[in-house]
Amino acid sequence: MSRLTLKTEGDTHVVVTRRFAAAPMAVFRAHTEAELMQKWMLGPDAWTMPVCISEPRPGGRIRCEWVDGNGGGFYMTGEYIAVEPHSRTVHVERMFLPEATPDNHVETQFKADGQGTLLTMRMTLPDADARAAMLATGMEDGMEASYERMEQMLATGVLS
């Protein structure tokens, strides 16, 4: 039901879709209200987002700071370009790893789908150097944590 799809589009874009069992308003709020974003936009286990600023209006700022609890961390800044409450946002963002990655342009759509929401996110593929930097920033740790969790689920029969 909630399977994630992730596809490249041409040379420069990646399109992500995911269904959620909640109304568009809730999914939209979770993507744009700082105190909600801090609860789920976290990456690998053990990472937290102590600082989150989100001003969902055209020209409004975005700033997220993540820390791993061991002195490591990075941050992202961005700006909203378009905001249509509960249905669509367009923003740009860049990571500081610590050097700034090129701007990633992101269009996010929230469409009612029965009682739920179909989320579509279309973003710019980061260039090769930015991807390499992101890979070096702990994505692989996160994958490992994720595989461990999957193994636990398999062991307890959740997926059977």
Place this chain on the structure above:
Amino acid sequence: MRDLDAGFGALADPTRRAILARLATGEATVMELAKPFAMSQPAVSRHIKVLEDAGLVLRRAEGTKRHCRIAPEAVDELDRWLVGLREALTRNYARLDALLATMDDGKGEK
């Protein structure tokens, strides 16, 4: 450093993805690769050239025959970023599912 963007461009074409899929099963000559496609051998050669330039395919000459094989480590590196993104999103969205279930305006499905 290998140009990953050229790699993504190379993979954007269905013919080139099909060629890679064929090469994933083992080495092949250009003639063998051209066989399933309704296009000329030079056209297929051009696709192979794009894959070669992107570091996805290796070519070696043996007499008049050109043998092609996949460069597995190149494809692995190319896929890693998208795999990492998928993992990060999967984890985040699982957390978002749990958060949405607690929100009053979520009107969550049973």
